[in-house]
Amino acid sequence: MPVIETVGSRTGWNRNGRQDSPEQRLRRFLDRIPAEGADLFVVHVQTGSCGLDSRVRRGLQALGAGFQGLATAHGARLFALSGGELILVCGPRVPVEKIEALLSDNAPEAASDGVDPASANWPTTWYDLADPADLDRLKDLAERREADCRRHQRAAAVPGAGEPSRRLDPARLAHIVQHLGKTEPEHIIRSETVVRLLRSAEPVPCLYRYAVSLNAISARFAPGVDLGPRTWLQRALLERADRLVLGFAERLPAADVLPYGIDVHLAAVSTPAFRRLLDAGAAPGSGAVVVGLPLLDAVDERVAYERACRWVRERGGRVLLAGLSPATPAALDIGRLEPDLVALDWHPDAAADLGAGARAAIAALAKTVGPENVILTGADTEAALEWGATVGIRCFQGRFVDRLLGVVKPAPVVGTAPPA
């Protein structure tokens, strides 16, 4: 007897004690089917081409409810995936006509609008799992969906009940912060060089950037603890490391070869250490010191950000807006924040997911700020450079860039002190 999935069931989660995502359950379900196939068929309803406006969502809800009724009556299994995709796994006796009727009745474009129901139907793919090729295709799809889901869950992870907790938690943060107070800045700060690629593909160093290394912190004070990615506690940790960044920057030699950049948070700008640093370090108009400020601070405390920008520029520094993803320029009009430079964090997945609009927004930003003032960070592979070039970016930072520079890399490499 097939088990009905949880959609619409108030008790359904009792059957899913592990509370996995529908994507994970679908993949596990398919893994149990032998490679030679099984006497099942599958209807996969997609919404990608329909968008997810309110009418589509209403239709999808009605369709889901209909599928669930079908599952109850005839024995089937329904998986409601992220983004509105439905996957209905049916036994051989589930009437296809009923499924077709449900698809037609709840079509995203209502027939009453004068649209032919047949042409306005949901985009669907039917799989016959008795055919090993169809089974493979569906397994492939399920794996991709599960991988997407896992990636995003990792990115936005919240420690949940029963999870093995080697993540950063408040107690571990308190422990690390306590040790940070006693450490030397050189132990946890790393440098990378920003290069500008000439048309001849020759890399020209243009900026040294110094930032706190989470790996170094983890290795010294919390071995085995995952300090990332991008949780609020990680941000709290980095804020508390600002003092070390400023202490480190104060000891840097005068920026006579190349400008240097440090990343701090907005709150650090009002500290005496920061003000000392800029008063001593930069001549008006030299642009020798680049102060990286997080986008979140700039948006959250706009007035303070603008004041900080003015203050930095009056002392000859430049402001770099950090912490943008490739999708950010489409979501925010970055030009209004008037940064001197912008750092976009590159990631192959994030870049691959970008639509034409988002790519155009990056290209527009590169024009507004200047192609030499947009830095693609995390350029650890050649693919980053190739991708950046297509959206008008000329400046890069990352391991691949460091390798390109090779022996001519002039930036001092710090942080070689032995672990505490």
Place this chain on the structure above:
Amino acid sequence: MIATSRQGAVSGQNYLLLDYARRLAEHLDGRQAVHIRLSRLKAGNRREHHVTAAVSGLRSLVDSNDGQLFVLASADVVFVYRNAVHGRVLREVEQIRFLFGDDPALSGAGAEAFARWFDVESDYDGFLVAMRRLAMPAVASAASDDTDPANTRARLKRRQSQGDPLTPDQLAKVEASLARADLSSLIRRQPVCRVSDRLDIEPVFEEAFVAIAGLRETVLPGTDLAGDRCLFKHLTETLDRRVLALLSAPDQARASLDQAINLNVATVLSADFVDFDGRLGFGGANGVIIEIGLIDALADLSAFALARDRLQGKGYRVCLDGVKLSDAPLVEVAAMGVDLVKLRWEPALLAAEEEVHAEIRSRIGRIDPESVILSQVDGRVGIDFGHGIGIGLFQGHGIDRLLADDKRRRHLLRLKQVLRADT
């Protein structure tokens, strides 16, 4: 009528004056104004009852709809009136001079400057600039106090009133105590209402949230839970899970209005939300709005996009929360793909240049007006401003009061009908 503010604070009058001065541009015919500088009087002469006595004569002109009176935070008075009553206004100002005749401000050179007269019709720009200067110090200092992290005074005040910022150690303790605490008494609800130009009000949905001040008193008195943004955001993720557990209880699910809850992106992508969604059942999501903060969304746009698609796919509506009204031109709301956007009212915007207003109006004009909510509206001035830029949905204490008044009126009306039927 007398311009009063539901904000109650005198500074509300500064906002009202600015708003009124701006709107006056369309009704300049035969308008004049006088600025009476009661703030120059000795402190002993400008107590509240002195000011009340001084303006009592002008109030009668207000009652006859011949003028509008503003008593500012500084105790200065601005009276805008029709030409026809100029003689009476002159007499009233003379009365005020007489009333404070022994004050140094009314002797020597200062006496001339005690009252400044404006022919608004012929010099509207001069009037507007003067009113901006008059009202803006309060507005600007209120704004900078709130937003400047370098403002030591503001920081000290905050620390004294709300306690020291949360530390990681304390956060660990709070999280441990939250695991046992019953938060049901800390859940508050606030409606989002459609408000017409005539102040007809109709609730649209209701937001449920945890009262942070109450939570502070319960779990860690004397500590400012929101004092450290990152630690507070982490704490809200813990609270999210508790709220989800509470709201999916059957009695909470039977609310008549659609329900909105604030969640973090990470929570939407967690197993706790899957559990909540499972309990709601298919179609249950239809009446639920998930509010996600702008900062949380920007922190990881890729995770936000996944959470949004997942929510919308299941029938929830997604509301982008925490967008300051002044930041409306910054955020590409359409690109965020949300169903609703909640803009936070900022009274300081009244003092902004017309170009800033035009920009906000233009940006909001590009969004479906039915999808924009002006939140944290404490008084009439916020509602008027919202209407002026095309917004019809509002939330805030001012709206709560308006709704309560409306309910009371309806109740009285029903009572009256019952009494009539009995007789």
